[in-house]
Amino acid sequence: MIAGVDEKTGQPLALTRTPKKVLGREDFIKLFVTQLQYQDPMKPIENNEMAMQMALFSQVDQLFNLNESFEKLLEMAKAYNFSTTASLVGKLVKAQGSYGRVENGRFLGAEFELDEPANQVEVVIYSESGEVIKRLNLGALPEGSHTIEWDATDQSGNTVPDGNYRLKVVLPGKEQESVTVKVYGRVTGAVLGEETQIILNEHEKLDISDLKEILDPESLS
Numbered sequence: 001m002i003a004g005v006d007e008k009t010g011q012p013l014a015l016t017r018t019p020k021k022v023l024g025r026e027d028f029i030k031l032f033v034t035q036l037q038y039q040d041p042m043k044p045i046e047n048n049e050m051a052m053q054m055a056l057f058s059q060v061d062q063l064f065n066l067n068e069s070f071e072k073l074l075e076m077a078k079a080y081n082f083s084t085t086a087s088l089v090g091k092l093v094k095a096q097g098s099y100g101r102v103e104n105g106r107f108l109g110a111e112f113e114l115d116e117p118a119n120q121v122e123v124v125i126y127s128e129s130g131e132v133i134k135r136l137n138l139g140a141l142p143e144g145s146h147t148i149e150w151d152a153t154d155q156s157g158n159t160v161p162d163g164n165y166r167l168k169v170v171l172p173g174k175e176q177e178s179v180t181v182k183v184y185g186r187v188t189g190a191v192l193g194e195e196t197q198i199i200l201n202e203h204e205k206l207d208i209s210d211l212k213e214i215l216d217p218e219s220l221s
Contacts, residue, residue, distance in 0.1 A: 085190040085198060085208060093200070094182050094213040099164040100125075101185045101201045102152045109184040110148040112169050117142050119172055125150065126166040128203070133160060148181075164203045182212055 092108070101108045114121075123136040133154050138146070148167065153159055169179035189199035197205045 085196045088187045088198060088211075088214070089189060091187050092184065092215040093187055093198075093211055094184055094215055095198075095200055095206055096180060096210040096212060097183045097185070097200055097204050097206055098166050098168075098181065099128075099185070099201060099204050100148070100150075100167050100183045101164055102160060102162050103186075104162065105152055105159050107150045107152045108186075110167055110181055111145055112148065112179050112181045113145045114141060114143050114171075114179070121146075122170045123148055123150075124168045124170055126168070128164055128166070130166075133165060164201050184215060 094111075100110045117140070119140050121138040121141045123138060124132060125134045125136070127133050134150070135155070136148070136150060167181050167183065169181060171179065183200070185201040187198050187200060188202040191197040191199065191205060195207055197207055198211065200206055
């Protein structure tokens with residue numbers, strides 16, 4: 001390969017090559033064959049050294065085969081996880097998320113947890129476009145888990161359309177501090193990637209680790 005020439009100095013430009021970080025099976029074979037080709041005829045490779053080379057190659061070959069087996073197992077595990085996750089489609093679940101769901105004019109439900117008592121707790125409900133739909137004043141609450149009760153109406157008392165609504169728990173003096181919300185919703189899809197995810201309420205992608213519980217539909221009636 002001929003290098004280019006620097007127009008200013010007239011000197012040839014250095015060629016840059018990206019070194020290969022990992023040797024493959026073919027690389028080991030080429031190295032071994034090259035060693036045989038350039039060995040000293042007066043001092044050929046001894047039988048025991050040849051045996052050691054072949055044993056090493058055998059071990060390397062087994063490692064490559066083992067690596068390929070692991071890759072196949074990983075693909076199988078991913079496929080199994082995806083099929084298991086896909087079986088959740090259509091089910092009602094409790095998951096750590098931001099969007100609650102209104103179906104047939106009824107809020108499916110949500111809850112949150114306080115690490116310490118709070119004097120004044122407010123839940124702000126937003127539309128998907130970011131408009132404030134309603135503010136729920138929950139007053140003073142103790143430490144622990146609390147349910148968000150909403151009658152699926154706006155600030156004027158009108159029933160809101162079915163759909164997804166973002167929920168934000170606001171604590172006094174801690175508007176910027178987020179409180180984890182667990183929403184009830186329906187799994188509407190699954191996404192296969194590096195990590196398998198569920199789609200909640202046709203809107204929010206969540207990791208499987210965010211899934212907290214599979215709900216009995218009767219418990220929401």
